[in-house]
Amino acid sequence: MARRSGKIGAVVALMVTSASLAIAVPSHALGHPVTRPTIYPAPTSMVLTSGTLALGTSVVLITAPGTDPETVARVRDVLTAAGVKTIASARRLPVAPDRVHIVLGLRDSGVVRDSLSRSKATLDTHAEGYTLAVVAAGAGIVTLAGHDADGLFHAVQTFRQLARRPTLPALVIQDHPAMPIRGTIEGFYGAPWSMADRTRHLDFLATVKANTYVYSPKDDPYARDRWREAYPAATLSALGTLAQTARRNHVDFVYAVSPGPSVCFSDPADVQALERKFDALRAIGVGSFYVALDDIEYTKWNCERDKTAFGPSGAEAAGVAQAQLLNAVQASLSAKDLGARALIMVPTEYYDAKETPYKAALRKHLDPRIVIQWTGTDVVPPAISIPDAKAATKAFGRKTLLWDNYPVNDYAQTTGRLLMAPYARREAGLSGELTGILSNPMNQEAPSRPAVTGVAAFGWNDTAYDAERTWHFSARELAGGDERATAALLTFFDTQHMAPTFGSQPWQEQAPRLKAALDAVREALADGDAAARQRAIADLTERADEIASAPDIIRAGTIDPSFAAQARPWLDAMQRWGRALQLTAAGLGAADSGSIAAARYFDDARTLAREAAAITTIPGATRFDGPIKIADGVLDAFVSDAPTLIAAASAIEADGAVPVRSDGPK
Incomplete structure (x- = not known):
């Protein structure tokens, strides 16, 4: 017994020694x-x-x-x-x-x-x-x-x-950041964000290391149609509060005015009107300014005075006139604040980099300090390369600030859509040819964040940017780290993956993950044996359950309630489409087992699909109201095709038994 106790003591001593060593070992x-x-x-x-x-x-x-x-x-x-x-x-x-x-x-x-x-x-x-x-x-x-x-x-x-x-x-x-300017420009048409939206957005921009927010809603009358008029006191006060929020978040609040539709370029009174507008904003804490000359007619003058000053209207004359106005504004800003940031402008020819008389006039006459925005190779470009940006640098005579029209959804091709695919197809290395990058987000602030997260991450470090991983990160952030809510958000994002252009061809496809899954079901039903068919239908049921349950998980699991509120009709439609797919899976299962119940399941699925397709956007929330799109061309096509994929039983046998396939489950 004594020798045995000694062994136990030695083991205990070894354990104590090991525990002590563990404290010191990395x-x-x-x-x-x-x-x-x-x-x-x-x-x-x-x-x-x-x-x-x-x-x-x-x-x-x-x-x-x-x-x-x-x-x-x-x-x-x-x-x-x-x-x-x-x-x-x-x-x-x-x-x-x-x-x-x-x-x-x-x-x-x-x-x-x-x-x-x-x-x-x-x-x-x-x-x-x-x-x-x-x-x-x-x-x-x-x-x-x-x-x-x-x-x-x-x-x-x-x-x-x-x-x-x-x-x-x-x-x-x-x-450190690769691009000096990174953030967003609230530059869309339709209902502007509320001040609460903007406050939340500025808080969000801080988390992704963005440093710029441009206030430029097209439907703010005091910034466009009535730009010469002073803001009401309450609105000016709210903008001042917003500027304070931006400063707390180390975000540069840039105020933009759009005088183009009515400005008289050669009239000193209009220069003074711009200066008064900016002085009023400076008094509430805004220190950065922007003049937008996009979406205007530049082949005619707004006043006879400009014809006398610049000659007949046309592209080149417009470039000269705009440069004169902007140079005067830049000189005024510098005189009033020696440390003021450079004026930013967006030209009338804001897309492509082709040599034109207008661009040549800006290149020749515009103060080199003034920053020019450029939207890429098109209004909504499918891709932007380093050679594209180099061409823009040459055309405008300076590196440009990219205005990326993604994920904005204020044009007809985006009706019924949230644009939530990863930010992609922008070439690594663009930081060498751009002064920065600003995303034009959607009318829906919170659903814009996945794409804006990508824009900010690309602007910070374009050479190490990974679109898919950053997309996943944005979902985790919205979900507050909750895995179940993150998965539900990614399922939702996939149904809103399509990114249109102004043409007929999108630059990102719709629902690639769901399409791959549904294609696998089609292949298994077409080519597989009984076991393969059953596995495919089981997988389809699981996928349908994920789609149907995702909206409720998102409503309960996202940390910002505004996301679910702004995405409400899309979540409602997604839930119905998910249920339609559940019934479709049940119909395929019934058809595979030879049950006449398949027809009822398929009919119910079609009814739910019609209900889902009838859900429309929140009236007035976007420039174009219309029916909600959920994985369109993918999910609706599968629900429609499913009854043709397996020949269902057509009648009950005379003795009342349901006929079954010889190779199916009994």
Whole structure:
């Protein structure tokens, strides 16, 4: 017995020794590898080091002097969401921290330099750049160091994503944007966003490291038809509040006016009217401005004075006249604010890069500081390449700011659609030929976010951009990380995958995932044996269940209720189409077993399909009202074709038995 006890004691001693050693051994050495996190937009550089770090329930936050209070507040929110209960404060790093210390500040701070040195990291030196370092040794240090205030704010967005993991991987991220301007232009026709929509949108833009929002709704009368008139006090106040929200989110709020339909280019009074408009916006905190000259008739003058000043109307004369007006506005902006951002304009010839008299006039006469927007090779281009952008640079005499008309749904070909495919077919490397990229979103703000997430990620790091993975990330963000809601959203997105152009050919196909699944069913029914047919029908039933249940999951599972509200008719129609597909699957199952019930299932499916196809858009929400499209050309075609895929039983046998196929289930 004594010798046996000795063996037990030795085992216990070995276990204790092993447990003690585990404290000192990095996690990856114990079979827990340090995995590379996915961050969106993709960082410029990410290097894993050694070990992982748990934040725990108590941390010390060291904020360098001069750090933006809003940025500090965002860090505290991230820590609280990660389960930290106590956030203490300190001014400097101790020699041997007793718990996790988080250092936050700009490059010129001594405590930031000290923290970077201990992390063996260097600061990213680009505009809007940052370095984020996690050291797992000892109690742990997390450094968020910004090249500037914007960069530090972006670092917090990366930290927000990292802190969702159970532990932080030890790493060094050095990151900065590829394009100086990234964001959205609310430039669509139809019902403008509400101020609440815009506020939510600005909060969202911050999470994807976008830095620009252009206020340019076509149906704001005080920005277009009545542009010379002052805004009502209440509207001006609301715009001021919006500008404050943008500043908190480190987003440049750009105000756009569209005087083209009525402006007299040579009249000093109209130049003064533009200056008054911008002065009023400057007084409420707006510092960036834009003049839109798109969608106007430039082969005729709005006033006789312009004919005298510029000669007969025409494309070249229009370019000269517009340049004169814009140069005067740019000079006024610079005189009133030496640090003002350059004026942005969208020309009348805003698409293609063909050499024309109009473009030549702008190239020759327009102040080189003024930024020109360009929509690509067409109003809605199917793709944009580096040579396309180079051609635009040559045509306009400067690198352009891309106005990408995706996912906007204000033209006839988009009637009944939400455009929710991944942002794709823009060539990596475009950052070398563009000053930036702005997405023109849909009338529906929240459903626009998947596409806008892609635009922002492409603008941040176009060479590392992955459309599909970024698309999945956008679904997870809308779902608040819930896997079931994420899957439901991706199912919904697939039914809204078609991206039209102004022509007859779309640049993204409709419902590619669902089409692949339904094609597989068709093939199995046509070529498979009995077991293959049954598996295909079972798979179809499962897919139909996913479609039918997705709307309720989305309504309950998305973290922003505005998504479900703005997508309501699409979710309603999707649910009916899902039920129609469930009945179709039941009909195929009945037909495969030889049951005359198949006909009833198919009839009920057709009834539901008609009901689904009759659901229309929310009146007035988009420029063109019409019937909702759900995986059109794919789902409706399958429901229609299904009764012809298996010959159903036509009668009950004389003895009342249901005839069955000899190779089917009994």
